Amino acid sequence: MSISVEPQSAQKPAMEGHPVATAPQSALVLALGVGQTIAFASSFYLLGVLGDPIARDLSLRPALVSSLLSVSLLTSALCAPAAGRWIDARGGKVVLLASSVAFAAGLAVLAMAHGLAGLVAGMTVLGVAMSLGLYETPFAILVGLHGEAARRPITGVALLGGLGSSLGWPLSLMFSQALGWRGACLAWAAIHLCVCLPLAAWIVPRMGRRTHAGRTTRTPxxxxxxxxxxxxxxxxxxxxxxxxxxxxxxxxxxxxxxxxxxxxxxxxxxxxxxxxxxxxxxxxxxxxxxxxxxxxxxxxxxxxxxxxxxxxxxxxxxxxxxxxxxxxxxxxxxxxxxxxxxxxxxxxxxxxxxxxxxxxxxxxxxxxxxxxxxxxxxxxxxxxxxxxxxxxxxxxxxxxxxxxxxxxxx
Missing domain, CATH: 1.20.1250.20 (MFS general substrate transporter like domains)
Structure with a gap:
């Protein structure tokens, strides 16, 4: 016996329509992969470097600050189904654009935090951004473009996304040493707005392949x-x-x-x-x-x-x-x-x-x-x-x- 979950209107897969004009596959994979590297570095791996200076500055226990990643993960879990419905209904590009703004907003809230409540607020916004902008969204974009041939570009994006810790930790440390932890958060926010947002706007196609006359499906x-x-x-x-x-x-x-x-x-x-x-x-x-x-x-x-x-x-x-x-x-x-x-x-x-x-x-x-x-x-x-x-x-x-x-x- 199956339990059916009814999604909101969702775009039919790529095979039913005609391809839209897109950037070369290598450019798209590079753009999505760079975005994933930045997204993971500035969210999942952020407190690994900035946790201790935040704790010292705000007179909090380091373990408490590090545990705030759970706030982001829990928020992301709660928001994930709604994000998935949005991807299917509107296409991945608009969701990816929204994620860049949400990442920047969450990091800005963190930079302005003066206590535990501010940190929780910032990590909550980052959790929303994670539900919108981590692997599921770029993978869905590639599936919309390539259908069942999306395995190789998905692997390419995952390959670049795997550099999130390798590049993120050194960059966060460099930003923190030069600008302080608040400046490091703002630097990552600026990178989202100046790098990820333009990449998503200029290189990622609005839809993978459109259905006839915008027809949608409500298959559960x-x-x-x-x-x-x-x-x-x-x-x-x-x-x-x-x-x-x-x-x-x-x-x-x-x-x-x-x-x-x-x-x-x-x-x-x-x-x-x-x-x-x-x-x-x-x-x-x-x-x-x-x-x-x-x-x-x-x-x-x-x-x-x-x-x-x-x-x-x-x-x-x-x-x-x-x-x-x-x-x-x-x-x-x-x-x-x-x-x-x-x-x-x-x-x-x-x-x-x-x-x-x-x-x-x-x-x-x-x-x-x-x-x-x-x-x-x-x-x-x-x-x-x-x-x-x-x-x-x-x-x-x-x-x-x-x-x-x-x-x-x-």
Whole structure:
């Protein structure tokens, strides 16, 4: 039995109309990828550098300031379905333009904060911006343009978006040292208005491909078995990703590495993520997305098993496994819904699938931290079990027509 969620009017997929004039694919991928790098650097990774100076200036506990990212993640989860409906109804360009303004507004509110209430307000606005401007929106734009051939450009955007921490942390530190934390927030706001907004306005097409006479569809999005499996898969992936982002150096220290060695090993996560996305863009692009997704779910458990079996010398294996798996799963999040369900209602469907993942991101660091307080080995066994559950969620996924009868009786 399926539970149907009725979206608002949504544009039919690209295949029914004629292509609009667009910039070359490489220029569009570059523009969207640069936008993702800036968006992640100035939101998800912002407090990793600015949290301590904000806490000192406002006489707040650093842990409290760092935890405010959960405010953004929770807000993003609440707003995601509405953002997805907007993408399908109006096209991704207008949503992307709105996200640039929202990012700039949230960062400006942060820069003017003089206490906890101001910080919460700024992070709330950033959460709205994240629901509008992170991966789901550029992926939907590419699906509107290329239909089921969007896998390669999606991988290209994810490849560039993976540089958010690698470029964001050094730039935030540079801005903070030169301008103070308030100036750093305003610098990022200016970048959104002077870089992201013009890129979206000039390069991103208004619609991917238009339907005849603007005709729309109200086909419901059904929570069938495959939707539930994908939602569980992505929730597990983003739970583990957020846990490792928050705690990986501490895990490695608990298993015998020095602080410097732990940070050095943990830094391999970003390298591995970008490398695997590059491989997806080239060598692995001919493999079915379900196959690469299954491989991705196993990389973290393999790295964890190596570390637990061979000790600190195998610490890079965990970092590489986590980074590589996460890099591939980011691409899967954009490609699997397209492969399994087609382009119709892609934006709204992707938003529905991402909502449990956003809630999992909120809870992940606290839950994993409790396990880590008991035992680092226990925490890694638990995270590996989640990944094996994710692998199980990839079983039985197939294109709609092949499993329609099975879904009808589920």
């Amino acid at each position: 999005v059904a929570w069938d078995r495959r939707m539930v499996q994908l939602a569980a898969l992505f929730a597990g992936a983003w739970f583990i990703s957020t846990c490792m982002s928050a705690h990986l150096p501490r895990v490695l220290q608990a298993l015998g590495l020095s602080p410097a060695a732990a940070v050095g090993a943990a830094s391999l996560v970003g390298v591995a993520a970008v490398t695997m996305r590059l491989l997806e863009f080239t060598v692995l692009r001919r493999l079915p997305p379900v196959v690469t997704t299954r491989l991705a779910t196993l990389l973290h458990p393999i790295g964890a098993a190596a570390l637990l079996s061979f000790g600190p010398v195998a610490a890079p294996a965990l970092a590489l496994g986590q980074g590589g798996g996460n890099g591939m799963l980011t691409v899967a999040k954009g490609v699997l819904p397209l492969t399994l369900f087609g382009a119709e209602n892609y934006g709204y469907r992707s938003a529905l699938l991402s909502t449990p993942a956003r809630y999992a991101q909120v809870a992940g660091p606290a839950v994993f931290g409790l396990a880590l307080d008991q035992s680092a080995r226990l925490a890694l066994i638990g995270s590996s079990a989640v990944c094996l559950f994710m692998f199980a969620m990839t079983l039985g996924l197939a294109r709609g027509g092949e499993t329609a009868q099975e879904d009808a009786t589920a």
